[in-house]
Amino acid sequence: MKIPKMLRTFCPKCKTHTEFTVTIHKAGKRQGARKGERDQAIRKKGYGGQKFPMQHNQAKVTKKTTLQLQxxxxxxxxxxxxxxxxxxxxx
Ligand SMILES: [Zn+2]
Structure with missing residues (x-):
């Protein structure tokens, strides 16, 4: 789907309709030293490390696209x- 790079919508800060630039939101880079990543590394350590079933066959074919407006x-x-x-x- 083609999304226009300019969009006119309500801005809660300006309290009126203004022009917005549109980009596709991307997830940030995974940081290995963060708490969640460290905890998961501890959980996965050793024999039988995987603690919850991993999902292999997904039902959905597509992923959701979030738009970032400025x-x-x-x-x-x-x-x-x-x-x-x-x-x-x-x-
Ligand atoms: Zn604004």
């Missing part, structure tokens, strides 16, 4: 709820 006037950014798409591109 107000052109106050630089306030907000996210739009993800929609299931096979392919999303900002044009």
């Amino acid at each position: 107000c052109k006037e106050c630089k306030h950014s907000l996210m739009r709820e993800g929609v299931r798409l096979k392919k999303a591109e900002v044009v």
